[in-house]
Amino acid sequence: MEQLAWLPAHADLAAAISAAKRIDNPADRLSQAMHLAGFRHDFTAIGRLDKLAADGLAEAAASSRPMAAGLAACRLAILSSHTVDHLVPAIRVAGLRRGLAVSVHAAPYGLYRQALLGEDPMMAAFAPQLVLLALDARDAPLDLPLESSEAAVTEAVTARVDELRHLWRQARARFNAQVMQQTLVPADPPLFGSFEALVPAAPNTVIGMLNAAIRVAAREEGVLLLDLALPAASYGQVMGLADPVRWHQAKQLVSPVLAPLYGDLVARVAAAVMGRSRKCLVLDLDNTLWGGVIGDDGIDGIKLGQGDATGEAFIAFQRYVALLGKRGIILAVCSKNDAAVAEAVFTQHPEMALRRGDIATFVANWNDKAGNLRQIAKTLNIGLDSLVFVDDNPAERDIIRRELPEVAVPELPEDVANYPARLAAAGYFEATGFTADDAARSRSYALNEARRVAQEQATDMDGYLRSLKMVLTATDVGPGELSRVTQLINKTNQFNLTTRRYTEAEVQALAANPAAVALALRLTDRFGDNGLICVVLARPDAALRSGELLIDTWLMSCRVLGRQVEAAVLEVLAAAASRRGVSTLIGEYRPTGRNGMVAEHYPNLGFVPLDPLPDSPEGTTCWQYDVIGGRAPKHFIELDAR
Amino acid sequence: MTEAEIYAVLTQVFRDVFDDDEIVLDSGTTAEDIAGWDSQAHVNLVVAAEMKFGVRFRTAELESLHNVGEFVQLIAGKHKGG
Structure with a gap:
C-alpha cells in the first residue's frame, strides 16, 4: 500500500527539486514547491520541498497582503507526548497541497499540560488558530490491574477523558483555538490474542475504550479528531506506522517513513477548518x-x-x-x-x-x-x-x-x-461538521438546474424572480442554529465580506449580546428549500459612535446568487437594528484574494463610503447605511422574520 | 554490492537528507563534518538508508553508528548476509 497513492508520480522529482533550488526569487521558488508538492514523494523529498518553500512562505507571512499564491495562513500548535519534530516539515508540505501556508509551533514533547494550563509566553505569542493534541497510548497509562472490572476501567477512562476535556476548554478559552485531538494508536501487541477485547483491562481494550470515549467527548465539545487510530488499523501492520525501533531510538510515535501520510492527515483537517476542503x-x-x-x-x-x-x-x-x-x-x-x-x-x-x-x-x-x-x-x-x-x-x-x-x-x-x-x-472532503443542511445540499443544487430552465423560459428577469415565489426566513441565532451557522462562517470564502472565522462559543457569545444582531437566514422557493444560506452578525464596536452598529460578518451561499437575496437581508437587518435603537449600519469589505465578488456589495445596496476604521487591514473599504432613510434595492422576496 | 557502490548510493542518501548536492563522503566523515547532522537528522539518515538499501538496522546497531565508514560496513554486512 503506497502512501499518497492519489498523487501522480514525477519522472524525476529529486532533479526537479534541485533545479527549483536555483530559482532566485523566493515567491517563484514557493510556487514551484507548491507544484512539486502535488507529486507523490517519500519523506526524504519532504525535507527538500519544505526548504524550497521556506523563504517564500516567510516573505508572505511578513507582508500584510493576502497571500499571493492563494494560500491561507494557518497557525498550528502541536502539543505532544512524543517526538513530532520530524513530522513538522511533512505538515507544511501537505499544507502547500491543500491551500495552506502552515506555520507550526511544536512545544517540547511531554509538556502539553504545561502549554495549556501554565503561563506559556511562546504559545501566547504564537496565538495558534489550531491546537493539535498529539498523545499516545504510552502517555499517562491508566495502570489498572489486569483483572480490573469493567466498571473500574470505565471510571478510569472517564477520568482521563475529563482531563482532556479540561485541556480542550483551556485551549479554547486562552487561545480561541480550534482543538484537534489525535486518537491513540495501539502501540503494544495484544496480550490475549482474539480474546483481548473480552478482558476489560487488557491494554488494547483500554485503548479502544479511551478512543471511543474521546470520540464522544470531542463531538460534545466541538473538538475535531485526527483519528490516527483509523489509518493505523490499515497501515500500521503493513507499513509500521508506530515502529517500536523508532520509539526506542527517538521517542517517535509515527515513523519518519509515514511522515508524508501523517502530514497530509493533519493538513486536510486544518484545510477543512480554514474552509479549504473540496466541495x-x-x-x-x-x-x-x-x-x-x-x-x-x-x-x-x-x-x-x-x-x-x-x-x-x-x-x-x-x-x-x-x-x-x-x-x-x-x-x-x-x-x-x-x-x-x-x-x-x-x-x-x-x-x-x-x-x-x-x-x-x-x-x-x-x-x-x-x-x-x-x-x-x-x-x-x-x-x-x-x-x-x-x-x-x-x-x-x-x-x-x-x-x-x-x-x-x-x-x-x-x-x-x-x-x-x-x-x-x-481526503479531499474532510469535514468540520455534518448537519441536515449538508444532507439536503445535493438536492438543492440539483433543483438549481430546474430553476435555470425556468429562467431560460422566462421572458424577463423580474418575471422570473417573481415566479420563484421566494420566502426568506430570518431567525435570531439560537442553540438550534449554532452548529450550522458556525460551519457556514468557517467555510464560506467567496461571498464573505470580512472572512472572520469563529468558534461556536464565540458565535454564541455574540448572539447573547442584547445590543447585537445575529441572524440565520433560510430561503425557500417553489422548487424547494435552499436551507441556511446566509449569516449576518452585527455588533457595537469601540471604534463606533452610539447609534452605530458594525456589520461584523455578512456571508451568503453562492447557491442563491443573483436573486436579490442581499436586498431582502438588508431589509431584515435594518429592521432588527432599528428595534435596538440603531440609526446607522457600518459595513466593511476586507479583501482576501477570494472574495472579490463582494467588493461592490455595499455600494450596490445603497451604502455610502466612509474612511476605513482604525487598524483595519490593507485594502479594507468602509461603508455606512442610514437605517431610517436608507434605500435598499427592490426585491421580490417575501420576508418571514421570527 | 561493492563498497564503492554502497558509497555512491549512501552519498545520494546524504545529499537528499541534507538537501545538499555538494556532500562528498569518506570513511572518516562524522556528524562534525556535516552541517545539520543532529540527532533528528541522524534518524532521518538511518530511515532513508533503510529504504534505499532495503535493509533494517537493529536497535543495538543504531547506537554504534559514529561515522560513515561504520555505516558502510553495517550495510555491507547486511547485504552479505542476504
Whole structure:
C-alpha cells in the first residue's frame, strides 16, 4: 500500500527539486514547491520541498497582503507526548497541497499540560488558530490491574477523558483555538490474542475504550479528531506506522517513513477548518461510472450491475459516490459524449445507483474538458479549487492537471473495485461538521438546474424572480442554529465580506449580546428549500459612535446568487437594528484574494463610503447605511422574520 | 554490492537528507563534518538508508553508528548476509 497513492508520480522529482533550488526569487521558488508538492514523494523529498518553500512562505507571512499564491495562513500548535519534530516539515508540505501556508509551533514533547494550563509566553505569542493534541497510548497509562472490572476501567477512562476535556476548554478559552485531538494508536501487541477485547483491562481494550470515549467527548465539545487510530488499523501492520525501533531510538510515535501520510492527515483537517476542503466531485462517465463506451456499446452493452464482476464493481463505486452526495458533496458530470445518449443511461438503465437528480450539473459534449470544468465551476458558483475531477483516462487527467492546476485530479488504481478506497484515501472532503443542511445540499443544487430552465423560459428577469415565489426566513441565532451557522462562517470564502472565522462559543457569545444582531437566514422557493444560506452578525464596536452598529460578518451561499437575496437581508437587518435603537449600519469589505465578488456589495445596496476604521487591514473599504432613510434595492422576496 | 557502490548510493542518501548536492563522503566523515547532522537528522539518515538499501538496522546497531565508514560496513554486512 503506497502512501499518497492519489498523487501522480514525477519522472524525476529529486532533479526537479534541485533545479527549483536555483530559482532566485523566493515567491517563484514557493510556487514551484507548491507544484512539486502535488507529486507523490517519500519523506526524504519532504525535507527538500519544505526548504524550497521556506523563504517564500516567510516573505508572505511578513507582508500584510493576502497571500499571493492563494494560500491561507494557518497557525498550528502541536502539543505532544512524543517526538513530532520530524513530522513538522511533512505538515507544511501537505499544507502547500491543500491551500495552506502552515506555520507550526511544536512545544517540547511531554509538556502539553504545561502549554495549556501554565503561563506559556511562546504559545501566547504564537496565538495558534489550531491546537493539535498529539498523545499516545504510552502517555499517562491508566495502570489498572489486569483483572480490573469493567466498571473500574470505565471510571478510569472517564477520568482521563475529563482531563482532556479540561485541556480542550483551556485551549479554547486562552487561545480561541480550534482543538484537534489525535486518537491513540495501539502501540503494544495484544496480550490475549482474539480474546483481548473480552478482558476489560487488557491494554488494547483500554485503548479502544479511551478512543471511543474521546470520540464522544470531542463531538460534545466541538473538538475535531485526527483519528490516527483509523489509518493505523490499515497501515500500521503493513507499513509500521508506530515502529517500536523508532520509539526506542527517538521517542517517535509515527515513523519518519509515514511522515508524508501523517502530514497530509493533519493538513486536510486544518484545510477543512480554514474552509479549504473540496466541495464538488466531477465525474467522467465511460469506464469511470460504467464499463465500456455508451456511444459504441449502447445501453444494453455497457458493463453495469449484477451478474458481472466488473459491472458490480462499477455499481459499488456509484453507490459510494451517491453516499458522498448524501453527505453534501456536490456531484457533477463532465464527459465527452452525446448529451442525450449519456443522460439516457441515468434515466433508463435499471441498475444505475446514481440518478439524474443526484447530479447538479451534467455536461456532456465534445468540447475540451478543461473548458467544461470551468463552466461547471461557474454554473455552481464555486471556485475551481473546490473541484475534484475523476476520470479513468490518464491523458485527460494529465491535461486537466496542466490546464487547471487548481482542480484536484486523483490518480486512479487499475481496478475500479479500488476506486472508492482511493477516493477516500485522498481526503479531499474532510469535514468540520455534518448537519441536515449538508444532507439536503445535493438536492438543492440539483433543483438549481430546474430553476435555470425556468429562467431560460422566462421572458424577463423580474418575471422570473417573481415566479420563484421566494420566502426568506430570518431567525435570531439560537442553540438550534449554532452548529450550522458556525460551519457556514468557517467555510464560506467567496461571498464573505470580512472572512472572520469563529468558534461556536464565540458565535454564541455574540448572539447573547442584547445590543447585537445575529441572524440565520433560510430561503425557500417553489422548487424547494435552499436551507441556511446566509449569516449576518452585527455588533457595537469601540471604534463606533452610539447609534452605530458594525456589520461584523455578512456571508451568503453562492447557491442563491443573483436573486436579490442581499436586498431582502438588508431589509431584515435594518429592521432588527432599528428595534435596538440603531440609526446607522457600518459595513466593511476586507479583501482576501477570494472574495472579490463582494467588493461592490455595499455600494450596490445603497451604502455610502466612509474612511476605513482604525487598524483595519490593507485594502479594507468602509461603508455606512442610514437605517431610517436608507434605500435598499427592490426585491421580490417575501420576508418571514421570527 | 561493492563498497564503492554502497558509497555512491549512501552519498545520494546524504545529499537528499541534507538537501545538499555538494556532500562528498569518506570513511572518516562524522556528524562534525556535516552541517545539520543532529540527532533528528541522524534518524532521518538511518530511515532513508533503510529504504534505499532495503535493509533494517537493529536497535543495538543504531547506537554504534559514529561515522560513515561504520555505516558502510553495517550495510555491507547486511547485504552479505542476504
